[in-house]
Amino acid sequence: xxxxxxxxxxxxxxxxxxxxxxxxxxxxxxxxxxxxxxxxxxxxxxxxxxxxxxxxxxxxxxxxxxxxxxxxxxxxxxxxxxxxxxxxxxxxxxxxxxxxxxxxx
Amino acid sequence: xxxxxxxxxxxxxxxxxxxxxxxxxxxxxxxxxxxxxxxxxxxxxxxxxxxxxxxxxxxxxxxxxxxxxxxxxxxxxxxxxxxxxxxxxxxxxxxxxxxxxxxxxxxxxxxxxxxxxxxxxxxxxxxxxxxxxxxxxxxxxxxxxxxxxxxxxxxxxxxxxxxxxxxxxxxxxxxxxxxxxxxxxxxxxxxxxx
Numbered sequence: 531x532x533x534x535x536x537x538x539x540x541x542x543x544x545x546x547x548x549x550x551x552x553x554x555x556x557x558x559x560x561x562x563x564x565x566x567x568x569x570x571x572x573x574x575x576x577x578x579x580x581x582x583x584x585x586x587x588x589x590x591x592x593x594x595x596x597x598x599x600x601x602x603x604x605x606x607x608x609x610x611x612x613x614x615x616x617x618x619x620x621x622x623x624x625x626x627x628x629x630x631x632x633x634x635x
Numbered sequence: 636x637x638x639x640x641x642x643x644x645x646x647x648x649x650x651x652x653x654x655x656x657x658x659x660x661x662x663x664x665x666x667x668x669x670x671x672x673x674x675x676x677x678x679x680x681x682x683x684x685x686x687x688x689x690x691x692x693x694x695x696x697x698x699x700x701x702x703x704x705x706x707x708x709x710x711x712x713x714x715x716x717x718x719x720x721x722x723x724x725x726x727x728x729x730x731x732x733x734x735x736x737x738x739x740x741x742x743x744x745x746x747x748x749x750x751x752x753x754x755x756x757x758x759x760x761x762x763x764x765x766x767x768x769x770x771x772x773x774x775x776x777x778x779x780x781x782x783x784x785x786x787x788x789x790x791x792x793x794x795x796x797x798x799x800x801x802x803x804x805x806x807x808x809x810x811x812x813x814x815x816x817x818x819x820x821x822x823x824x825x826x827x828x829x
Binding site for chain 1: 660663664666667668669729730731732740743744745
């Protein structure tokens, strides 16, 4: 399991780049991870989704799938795909430092 | 060539619940992984996007070995409805949306939705019989691809007007038109409500 460095700190990630230990994540790391994934600038809407994903992970132990994300975060599916073009649930989870969500819906 | 898949095209040709859902789930899954997806509805798959039938899709209760149920039992009146209600209840608990809502969701993700022109002719279906996104005046004239990467002006208008999910009919090859003409006449004689 490789280690990468974000914001000057070393964190461990799995083969796909997801954090193996979500507690190592800080908010300052998010823009760097996002840039590596092709999102240059995180707007308030991006942050709304990222913070929501963290909350869900902390409350339920797993990140939400796209549909759950759209229903409960207040950001509709269409906008999610505009904010995170290559798959919102997966990308937002990576940027938020939580493991990949389980569901496919 | 990295081996990663860029685009998938999925054909939905069955009109049963268990025949329609897998295609929709795969298209949704592809989009969630950032893969482009096209859904092509043909033959009985058109039921999934037909205004008249899209809320009445049932599980096939006869000739369905996967049910592990005796044919006689499956043929009882009311059986399809019973099985469908059971399946829908279970899917609701897993937050799997019903077909009409699912298709809207998939359209929102930027997947392309296409209806088969040949099948439409076969069943006597016109553009009004199929689901188009409500209220936008440009919905009937714009192509179906709502993806943000579209470059032509009609698609951009469709995108801004929210006309996702508009069904684009594909033209069929000319020789089939001649062969199928007698069938076409027979079916249209029964009226478009068939």
